[in-house]
Amino acid sequence: MSLRMALLGLLTVSGPSSGYDLTKLFERSINHAWQARHSQIYPELAKMADGGLVVIEEEGPRGRKTYAITEEGSRLLREWLLAGESSRSIRDELALRAFLLPTLEPEDAVAVLREAVLSCDAKLDGMEAIRRAQDGKGFGRYALELGMRQTRMFRDWAEETAEEIERSIRS
Amino acid sequence: MSLRMALLGLLTVSGPSSGYDLTKLFERSINHAWQARHSQIYPELAKMADGGLVVIEEEGPRGRKTYAITEEGSRLLREWLLAGESSRSIRDELALRAFLLPTLEPEDAVAVLREAVLSCDAKLDGMEAIRRAQDGKGFGRYALELGMRQTRMFRDWAEETAEEIERSIRS
DNA sequence: TCATACATGTAAATTGTTACATGATTCT
DNA sequence: AGAATCATGTAACAATTTACATGTATGA
Numbered sequence: 001m002s003l004r005m006a007l008l009g010l011l012t013v014s015g016p017s018s019g020y021d022l023t024k025l026f027e028r029s030i031n032h033a034w035q036a037r038h039s040q041i042y043p044e045l046a047k048m049a050d051g052g053l054v055v056i057e058e059e060g061p062r063g064r065k066t067y068a069i070t071e072e073g074s075r076l077l078r079e080w081l082l083a084g085e086s087s088r089s090i091r092d093e094l095a096l097r098a099f100l101l102p103t104l105e106p107e108d109a110v111a112v113l114r115e116a117v118l119s120c121d122a123k124l125d126g127m128e129a130i131r132r133a134q135d136g137k138g139f140g141r142y143a144l145e146l147g148m149r150q151t152r153m154f155r156d157w158a159e160e161t162a163e164e165i166e167r168s169i170r171s
Numbered sequence: 172m173s174l175r176m177a178l179l180g181l182l183t184v185s186g187p188s189s190g191y192d193l194t195k196l197f198e199r200s201i202n203h204a205w206q207a208r209h210s211q212i213y214p215e216l217a218k219m220a221d222g223g224l225v226v227i228e229e230e231g232p233r234g235r236k237t238y239a240i241t242e243e244g245s246r247l248l249r250e251w252l253l254a255g256e257s258s259r260s261i262r263d264e265l266a267l268r269a270f271l272l273p274t275l276e277p278e279d280a281v282a283v284l285r286e287a288v289l290s291c292d293a294k295l296d297g298m299e300a301i302r303r304a305q306d307g308k309g310f311g312r313y314a315l316e317l318g319m320r321q322t323r324m325f326r327d328w329a330e331e332t333a334e335e336i337e338r339s340i341r342s
Numbered sequence: 343t344c345a346t347a348c349a350t351g352t353a354a355a356t357t358g359t360t361a362c363a364t365g366a367t368t369c370t
Numbered sequence: 371a372g373a374a375t376c377a378t379g380t381a382a383c384a385a386t387t388t389a390c391a392t393g394t395a396t397g398a
Binding site: 002005006009012013029030032033034035077078081082084088089090091092093094095096097098099100101102103104108112115139140142143145146147149150153154156157161 | 173176177180183184200201203204205206248249252253255259260261262263264265266267268269270271272273274275279282283286287290310311313314316317320321324325327328332
Binding site: 210232233 | 385386387388389393394395
């Protein structure tokens with residue numbers, strides 16, 4: 001259901017778009033929270049058109065199909081968002097790796113954590129650039145703020161944990 | 172591969188455990204980063220036993236099977252953790268919902284955010300209780316700390332974003 | 343004795359990844 | 371002419387969820 005909602009959301013804010021457009025939009029916007037390849041997006045759009053959530057608004061060159069969200073699609077998205085469902089489904093490989101770290105020798109764990117800090121810094125730089133480009137505007141701005149806070153939090157945790165492990169090595 | 176690594180990690184720190192134990196451990200430890208149901212865990216353990224990553228150490232009452240990690244399993248886990256692979260695959264439904272929030276009427280968005288704050292507070296209380304019980308010890312303590320920071324971060328974001336939207340409604 | 347927790351599995355359906363496959367348009 | 375980008379799809383496989391299915395031990 002989540003992929004479907006993500007597509008409905010993107011169609012809501014970006015207007016009628018092709019599967020190709022949506023694939024690119026995915027990469028540039030929600031990528032830090034959700035991922036989808038074109039091979040998943042195309043069939044999903046077809047199913048959604050079948051179910052009346054979107055319509056093919058136009059067919060262009062190179063077989064391009066432009067999808068637009070329907071009333072029914074908008075209603076479904078709204079209902080899904082309002083139905084709180086605090087069942088947070090999450091699958092975060094980085095956090096999983098962090099969790100498993102204490103199974104390593106302390107020295108190895110510290111090295112991995114230090115590397116994680118660097119990778120977070122790089123990620124933050126990228127996000128900062130996007131934010132500057134958007135200039136505090138744009139649909140994705142709340143999510144971007146959340147993504148940055150998330151990354152910063154993880155970064156700090158990794159750094160502090162590395163220090164803690166180092167202290168315990170020395171003592 | 173991630174589920175497999177998670178199971179190897181849990182077997183490393185908790186010692187020989189049954190599928191049932193591991194299912195419970197999953198819920199109480201990495202749940203904020205990765206999820207798995209018993210229907211996924213049981214077949215995975217069987218496959219891992221097939222591949223020599225774990226062995227059935229003991230069969231107890233009620234058909235209980237106790238699995239233990241092997242040398243080969245330990246080696247695989249270690250290699251996986253050291254092979255940085257910054258390909259962070261992430262799928263976070265809560266963040267996705269946050270991203271889609273601006274498609275709602277501002278009033279609805281605020282209501283959803285307020286509810287999220289309450290749900291985070293409840294979750295934090297539960298985590299705090301676990302922490303007090305563990306008294307700063309145990310393998311899961313880094314992960315618990317990370318989980319709490321994550322929840323607190325999201326809570327604050329939700330609260331501040333709700334306030335920001337309210338300000339923009341009034342102006 | 344009844345509820346709860348222990349304990350394991352399988353089947354079907356859905357979701358997601360990787361690889362395969364094709365072809366048009368645009369820019370250099 | 372050749373490369374990059376646009377543009378769409380399918381097939382095979384892997385991962386995950388939901389529902390079905392069964393039965394045992396323990397404590398109130």
